[in-house]
Amino acid sequence: MSKGEETRLMILQRSAEVFNRKGYSGASMSDIMQATGLEKGGIYRHFTNKDDLALEAFDYAVSLVRLEFQAALKDKRDAIDRLRAIVSVFRAMPDGMPVAGGCPVLNTAVEADDTHPLLRDHARRAMDEWREYIVRTTVKGIERGQVRPEIQPEELATFLIATLEGAIMLSKLYDDLTHMNRTVEHLQTYLEHSVKA
Amino acid sequence: MSKGEETRLMILQRSAEVFNRKGYSGASMSDIMQATGLEKGGIYRHFTNKDDLALEAFDYAVSLVRLEFQAALKDKRDAIDRLRAIVSVFRAMPDGMPVAGGCPVLNTAVEADDTHPLLRDHARRAMDEWREYIVRTTVKGIERGQVRPEIQPEELATFLIATLEGAIMLSKLYDDLTHMNRTVEHLQTYLEHSVKA
Numbered sequence: 352m353s354k355g356e357e358t359r360l361m362i363l364q365r366s367a368e369v370f371n372r373k374g375y376s377g378a379s380m381s382d383i384m385q386a387t388g389l390e391k392g393g394i395y396r397h398f399t400n401k402d403d404l405a406l407e408a409f410d411y412a413v414s415l416v417r418l419e420f421q422a423a424l425k426d427k428r429d430a431i432d433r434l435r436a437i438v439s440v441f442r443a444m445p446d447g448m449p450v451a452g453g454c455p456v457l458n459t460a461v462e463a464d465d466t467h468p469l470l471r472d473h474a475r476r477a478m479d480e481w482r483e484y485i486v487r488t489t490v491k492g493i494e495r496g497q498v499r500p501e502i503q504p505e506e507l508a509t510f511l512i513a514t515l516e517g518a519i520m521l522s523k524l525y526d527d528l529t530h531m532n533r534t535v536e537h538l539q540t541y542l543e544h545s546v547k548a
Numbered sequence: 549m550s551k552g553e554e555t556r557l558m559i560l561q562r563s564a565e566v567f568n569r570k571g572y573s574g575a576s577m578s579d580i581m582q583a584t585g586l587e588k589g590g591i592y593r594h595f596t597n598k599d600d601l602a603l604e605a606f607d608y609a610v611s612l613v614r615l616e617f618q619a620a621l622k623d624k625r626d627a628i629d630r631l632r633a634i635v636s637v638f639r640a641m642p643d644g645m646p647v648a649g650g651c652p653v654l655n656t657a658v659e660a661d662d663t664h665p666l667l668r669d670h671a672r673r674a675m676d677e678w679r680e681y682i683v684r685t686t687v688k689g690i691e692r693g694q695v696r697p698e699i700q701p702e703e704l705a706t707f708l709i710a711t712l713e714g715a716i717m718l719s720k721l722y723d724d725l726t727h728m729n730r731t732v733e734h735l736q737t738y739l740e741h742s743v744k745a
Contacts, residue, residue, distance in 0.1 A: 373661040420556045452662050460721040461658040465569040465649050474619035474721060514707070515712030521710055524657040524671060533706045 359397045362387050367408040367415075371452030374462050375405050375470060406473055412455035413477040416440070417482045419449050420484075430492025431547045434511070435539060437485065442516040444459050445522035453523050456481075457516045484506040492548075507546065514538060556594045559584050564605040566610075568649030572602050572667060603670055609652035610674040613637070616646050617681075627689025628744045631708070634682065638712040639732045642719035650720050653678075654713045668695050679705040689745075696745050704743065711735060715725060 352360075365386040367379045376416040380391060380401060387394065398404040444454045456477045462512060463470035485508035491499030518534035549557075562583040568574045577588060577598060584591065595601040620633040641651045649655060653674045660667035682705035689695030715731035 365721060374571065374573055374659055374663070376571055377659070377663055433641050453658075458658055460657055462571055462574070464720040464723075466571070466574055471721065477720070478721060483719075506734065509715070509718060509727045510711070510734050513718055513727065513731050514711040515714065516717055517710030517712065517714030518706070520654060520657050520713055521675070521706060523661040524668065524675060526661075530706045530710065533703050534710050535702065537707050543667050 358389075358393070362389070362394060362397055362404070363408055363411040366404055366484075367455070370405055371412055371450050371455050371458055372410050373452075374458065375467060376462065378405075386513065401472070406469060408449045409455060409459055409470065409473050412450045413473075415449040416444075416455065417478075417480075418479075430488050430495065430497040431488040431542055433488045434485065434492075434542050434546070437481075438511070438515065438538050438542070441519065442531060445519050445528060445531050446456075454516060454519050456517055478512070481512060481523055485511060495546050498546055501545055511538065552594070555586075555590070559586070559594055559601070560605055560608040561593060563601055564609040565648045567602055567605050568647050568652050568655055570649075571655065572664060573659065575602075577634055599666065603666060606656055606667065606670050606674075608651060609647045611675075612646040613652065614677075617641075618680075627685050627692065627694040628739055630685045630689075631682065631739050631743070634678075635708070635712065635732055635735050635739075638716065639728055642716050642725060644726050651713060651716050654716055665701075674717055675709070677711060682708060693745050694709070695743055708735065 366383045372543035419440045427433045459474040486504040518531045521530035616637045624630045656671040683701040686701035715728045718727035
């Protein structure tokens, strides 16, 4: 990796956390300068403007979450095991894993829905990927007799993601993991008793 | 109502919508001036600063939601009917009812959790009120034989609120009420089949 590529990655890492904690509007270029230790010119050598940096930092944050999913799903073949593994990745998000500030998709969705169509589109694409994975896993699970045939894959994806993202919000609002832990237990029971064939 | 009180209420109404759509950081005083048709001085005659206005506008938005709850709960005596009525109020939130921009508590919680302790405290107090209402309704429902005795009231409150707030986020992210409608149906079925005695 060249020195320039290294600097670019460092800027993405540090600014992803700043944007995820403070939001796109709340994070100033001076926050980014402070977090990276660079002057404005050093940042603008790698990114055209704040928008460009915010979009790339968001995608970088999502790629960290993707890596967590891949690690949790490794070696899981059964559909219910896979769905439980996805739930387990969300469990750590209020605690800042893998990105401080909670779930980047939740934070960006809530901020950008009424204000920033480009950021919103990036959030949609990240959410599409999670929903599609749950749908695909559920469809395969039904085919293989691991999931009850009456389960609607799209509905299950909406329900799991809505509940987990809402639980991140509650746990971060109260700075109390109880809300996330209760929700995870509720969903694991639901997967074992209502979804598993 | 005096002319001054009328102006104050108008500022709260208009700025509650601006803050709910754009967020605290994203909403500028010029946005507020444009929405109210007032000069900066006219706004600062009624509110000390942007923080003061944001906190009062948030509480005003929450009071609009409270009125929706009160209307939906009027004449409902059975615990399951009351819980279903709460779900029905959330159903309209992605569509901007009663405040454009979605649920003010969700929006404020996600923005303020890492950045603005005062706003976060107001969001906590609003959320406390909703959680406590669900807990109290469930406890009474168990006493009166309307709710299964094995239901844990605190867990039910976390689960219902997390799922509904997450569904608002999804429906607003995709500008598609399908996510909210699926979630409401899922929760109504859950209340009838798993919570009702």
